[in-house]
Amino acid sequence: MTKPLTKTQLVAALAEEMGTDKKAAGGALDAVCALITREVSGGGAVTLPGVGKIYCRERPERMVRNPATGETMQKPADKVVKMTIAKALKDSVNG
Template sequence: MTAKPMTKTQLVAALAERMDTDKKSAQSALDAVTGVITEEVANGGAVTLPGVGKFYLRERPERMVRNPATGEQIKKDADKVVKVTIAKALKDSANG
Protein backbone atom coordinates (compact mmCIF):
# COMPACT_ATOMS: atom_id res chain seq x y z
CA MET A 1 0.00 0.00 0.00
CA THR A 2 3.01 2.33 -0.13
CA ALA A 3 2.84 2.74 -3.91
CA LYS A 4 2.96 6.30 -5.18
CA PRO A 5 -0.32 7.74 -6.46
CA MET A 6 -0.87 7.83 -10.21
CA THR A 7 0.21 11.15 -11.71
CA LYS A 8 -1.86 13.11 -14.20
CA THR A 9 0.57 12.13 -16.98
CA GLN A 10 0.19 8.46 -16.11
CA LEU A 11 -3.59 8.84 -15.95
CA VAL A 12 -3.67 10.49 -19.38
CA ALA A 13 -1.52 7.70 -20.81
CA ALA A 14 -3.79 5.04 -19.29
CA LEU A 15 -6.91 6.80 -20.62
CA ALA A 16 -5.39 7.09 -24.10
CA GLU A 17 -4.66 3.36 -24.08
CA ARG A 18 -8.16 2.42 -22.84
CA MET A 19 -9.86 4.80 -25.28
CA ASP A 20 -7.63 3.62 -28.12
CA THR A 21 -6.75 7.23 -28.95
CA ASP A 22 -3.83 9.62 -28.67
CA LYS A 23 -2.72 11.29 -25.45
CA LYS A 24 -3.84 14.73 -26.64
CA SER A 25 -7.45 13.56 -26.98
CA ALA A 26 -7.29 11.80 -23.62
CA GLN A 27 -5.89 14.99 -22.04
CA SER A 28 -8.75 17.01 -23.52
CA ALA A 29 -11.32 14.52 -22.23
CA LEU A 30 -9.82 14.54 -18.73
CA ASP A 31 -9.66 18.34 -18.68
CA ALA A 32 -13.30 18.56 -19.82
CA VAL A 33 -14.51 16.17 -17.11
CA THR A 34 -12.49 18.00 -14.46
CA GLY A 35 -13.83 21.35 -15.65
CA VAL A 36 -17.46 20.22 -15.58
CA ILE A 37 -17.10 18.77 -12.07
CA THR A 38 -15.31 21.88 -10.78
CA GLU A 39 -17.87 24.29 -12.27
CA GLU A 40 -20.89 22.34 -11.07
CA VAL A 41 -19.60 21.87 -7.50
CA ALA A 42 -18.44 25.51 -7.26
CA ASN A 43 -22.01 26.57 -8.16
CA GLY A 44 -23.40 24.46 -5.30
CA GLY A 45 -24.42 21.43 -7.36
CA ALA A 46 -23.32 17.83 -7.20
CA VAL A 47 -21.83 15.44 -9.73
CA THR A 48 -22.10 11.66 -9.58
CA LEU A 49 -19.60 9.54 -11.48
CA PRO A 50 -21.14 6.05 -11.61
CA GLY A 51 -18.83 3.51 -10.06
CA VAL A 52 -16.58 6.21 -8.58
CA GLY A 53 -18.53 8.50 -6.28
CA LYS A 54 -20.39 11.74 -5.75
CA PHE A 55 -18.72 15.16 -5.55
CA TYR A 56 -20.66 17.85 -3.69
CA LEU A 57 -20.31 21.09 -1.72
CA ARG A 58 -21.06 21.12 1.99
CA GLU A 59 -21.46 24.21 4.13
CA ARG A 60 -19.89 24.10 7.57
CA PRO A 61 -21.32 26.32 10.32
CA GLU A 62 -19.36 28.78 12.42
CA ARG A 63 -17.56 26.89 15.18
CA MET A 64 -14.95 27.04 17.89
CA VAL A 65 -11.55 25.49 17.09
CA ARG A 66 -8.34 25.10 19.09
CA ASN A 67 -4.96 26.42 18.00
CA PRO A 68 -2.70 23.35 18.44
CA ALA A 69 0.39 25.48 19.11
CA THR A 70 -1.07 27.57 21.92
CA GLY A 71 -4.19 25.67 22.95
CA GLU A 72 -6.19 28.89 22.53
CA GLN A 73 -9.84 28.59 21.49
CA ILE A 74 -10.75 30.73 18.48
CA LYS A 75 -13.93 31.21 16.50
CA LYS A 76 -13.77 29.99 12.90
CA ASP A 77 -16.20 31.52 10.44
CA ALA A 78 -18.64 29.43 8.43
CA ASP A 79 -17.12 28.01 5.26
CA LYS A 80 -17.69 25.55 2.45
CA VAL A 81 -15.84 22.32 1.72
CA VAL A 82 -15.92 19.89 -1.18
CA LYS A 83 -16.80 16.36 -0.18
CA VAL A 84 -16.60 13.07 -2.04
CA THR A 85 -18.73 10.07 -1.17
CA ILE A 86 -17.15 6.93 -2.61
CA ALA A 87 -19.45 4.61 -4.56
CA LYS A 88 -20.22 1.19 -3.16
CA ALA A 89 -18.91 -0.49 -6.33
CA LEU A 90 -15.49 1.12 -5.82
CA LYS A 91 -15.43 0.19 -2.13
CA ASP A 92 -16.34 -3.39 -2.97
CA SER A 93 -13.66 -3.69 -5.66
CA ALA A 94 -11.03 -2.29 -3.29
CA ASN A 95 -11.98 -4.82 -0.62
CA GLY A 96 -11.76 -7.78 -2.98
Protein backbone atom coordinates in the same frame (compact mmCIF):
# COMPACT_ATOMS: atom_id res chain seq x y z
CA MET B 1 0.85 0.89 -1.06
CA THR B 2 1.77 2.22 -4.48
CA LYS B 3 2.24 5.82 -5.54
CA PRO B 4 -0.77 7.61 -7.03
CA LEU B 5 -0.87 8.04 -10.80
CA THR B 6 0.51 11.31 -12.09
CA LYS B 7 -1.48 13.30 -14.64
CA THR B 8 0.89 12.13 -17.39
CA GLN B 9 0.42 8.48 -16.43
CA LEU B 10 -3.34 8.95 -16.15
CA VAL B 11 -3.52 10.58 -19.60
CA ALA B 12 -1.43 7.76 -21.11
CA ALA B 13 -3.65 5.08 -19.52
CA LEU B 14 -6.80 6.94 -20.61
CA ALA B 15 -5.49 7.23 -24.20
CA GLU B 16 -4.79 3.51 -24.28
CA GLU B 17 -8.23 2.69 -22.83
CA MET B 18 -9.98 5.01 -25.31
CA GLY B 19 -7.85 3.87 -28.26
CA THR B 20 -6.87 7.44 -29.09
CA ASP B 21 -3.84 9.71 -28.82
CA LYS B 22 -2.62 11.38 -25.63
CA LYS B 23 -3.66 14.85 -26.79
CA ALA B 24 -7.32 13.84 -27.13
CA ALA B 25 -7.22 11.94 -23.83
CA GLY B 26 -5.64 14.94 -22.08
CA GLY B 27 -8.32 17.21 -23.49
CA ALA B 28 -11.05 14.85 -22.29
CA LEU B 29 -9.54 14.67 -18.80
CA ASP B 30 -9.21 18.46 -18.61
CA ALA B 31 -12.83 18.89 -19.76
CA VAL B 32 -14.12 16.45 -17.12
CA CYS B 33 -12.09 18.17 -14.37
CA ALA B 34 -13.34 21.61 -15.45
CA LEU B 35 -16.93 20.38 -15.49
CA ILE B 36 -16.64 18.88 -11.99
CA THR B 37 -15.02 22.06 -10.66
CA ARG B 38 -17.70 24.29 -12.17
CA GLU B 39 -20.61 22.18 -10.90
CA VAL B 40 -19.29 21.65 -7.36
CA SER B 41 -18.15 25.26 -6.88
CA GLY B 42 -21.63 26.36 -7.97
CA GLY B 43 -23.21 24.32 -5.18
CA GLY B 44 -24.15 21.30 -7.29
CA ALA B 45 -22.96 17.72 -7.22
CA VAL B 46 -21.43 15.35 -9.76
CA THR B 47 -21.93 11.58 -9.74
CA LEU B 48 -19.25 9.49 -11.42
CA PRO B 49 -20.90 6.10 -12.02
CA GLY B 50 -19.00 3.32 -10.29
CA VAL B 51 -16.71 5.81 -8.50
CA GLY B 52 -18.76 8.11 -6.30
CA LYS B 53 -20.44 11.45 -5.80
CA ILE B 54 -18.52 14.73 -5.40
CA TYR B 55 -20.38 17.56 -3.69
CA CYS B 56 -19.93 20.74 -1.64
CA ARG B 57 -21.12 20.93 1.96
CA GLU B 58 -21.43 24.01 4.15
CA ARG B 59 -19.91 23.89 7.64
CA PRO B 60 -21.35 26.11 10.34
CA GLU B 61 -19.45 28.67 12.38
CA ARG B 62 -17.56 26.90 15.20
CA MET B 63 -15.00 27.23 17.95
CA VAL B 64 -11.48 25.97 17.15
CA ARG B 65 -8.26 25.79 19.16
CA ASN B 66 -4.81 26.94 18.05
CA PRO B 67 -2.56 23.97 18.92
CA ALA B 68 0.53 26.17 19.31
CA THR B 69 -0.96 28.60 21.85
CA GLY B 70 -4.02 26.76 23.14
CA GLU B 71 -6.11 29.84 22.36
CA THR B 72 -9.70 29.19 21.27
CA MET B 73 -11.25 31.35 18.60
CA GLN B 74 -14.36 31.55 16.46
CA LYS B 75 -13.93 30.15 12.94
CA PRO B 76 -16.41 31.53 10.40
CA ALA B 77 -18.70 29.28 8.37
CA ASP B 78 -17.10 27.80 5.29
CA LYS B 79 -17.60 25.22 2.56
CA VAL B 80 -15.81 21.92 2.10
CA VAL B 81 -15.71 19.50 -0.84
CA LYS B 82 -16.75 15.96 0.04
CA MET B 83 -16.85 12.68 -1.85
CA THR B 84 -19.03 9.70 -1.15
CA ILE B 85 -17.52 6.52 -2.58
CA ALA B 86 -19.80 4.24 -4.62
CA LYS B 87 -20.64 0.79 -3.29
CA ALA B 88 -19.28 -0.84 -6.46
CA LEU B 89 -15.83 0.68 -5.86
CA LYS B 90 -15.86 -0.25 -2.17
CA ASP B 91 -16.78 -3.82 -3.05
CA SER B 92 -14.06 -4.11 -5.68
CA VAL B 93 -11.43 -2.84 -3.23
CA ASN B 94 -12.58 -5.07 -0.36
CA GLY B 95 -13.55 -8.13 -2.39
